[in-house]
Amino acid sequence: MSNNVIKKEWRFNFDFSVASGETYGRFFKGLNDKKIIGNICNNRTFYPPKPFCDKTLKPPDAWLECDGAGIVEAFTICCEKSNGVKFSKTDKKPDVPYVLGVIKIKDSEHCIIHFISGFETKDVSEIADKIEIGMKVKPVWATKREGEILDIEYFEPVI
Amino acid sequence: MQDISYNKRFEYNWDVPFKVTLGESYFRFLDGLKNKKILGNICPKCNGLHVPARPFCDKCLVEITKWYETSGIVTIESFSVTYVKFLGLPDPPHITGIVRAENAVTSFLHQIGGIPYDEPKELDEKTKIGMKLKPVWAEKRIGDIQDILYFTPVDA
């Protein structure tokens, strides 16, 4: 057996771009002003807003706005440095360990994924002790905001 | 009506290097390509021929140990002609096919080439499901699926 084919190496390298459209554009513009924009359809609220309601299939009735406080629905503690997925317009890759959370803002029908931080420790088991599903969190805003998702640096526990 | 004044473009890059450990069956299959051989293996229970060779039969869930060298001739099961340039793929027009070796119970993806045409659009008609193809081998073979450059009609 020659060793050169036992392990295969590949590389996916994609450059791509996404246009926000009006609905998500409003959401990102809101972040610039430290506001979380959502919308509502028949008492069902959406943060971030949806272009159309997934039940009625019609455009939602009205725009909403809130401070972004929410609860942790799920989370994972990441201990490996991400190797290649970069954020929009930045080379930023978070230092490990970091926490990715699925966060339900206010009474939203769906969640967003963002960082949860502010634990004042880098110890994985200490972080695990400090975070739990159902925990209240709120956004920590970047000082310099550009109307993009990292205008929220991360969500932190509400004490 | 959308209010396009809110529209904003976001640029991204995903650069993801990754590795796969082949295991014995896939190693032996790829190693066979070096010697211009397309190897399969046969399930001891259902007699199903697997090409490329696999570690176990997904129907019987038993280990496959009996090796078989195919003729290299494959049949087009399905295909798609691509007319636009895509990262990492050959220049258009190119044909991606799902091909089956002999009476194998599995099929696999590869490129189809060497079908003559004047206008690229003719490839839609000139490529036929059921067409018999043979491999065109790379000069320098390293034990990789690309050791087969593409499959071409048997009578070409």
Ligand SMILES: [Zn+2]
């Ligand atoms: Zn079987």
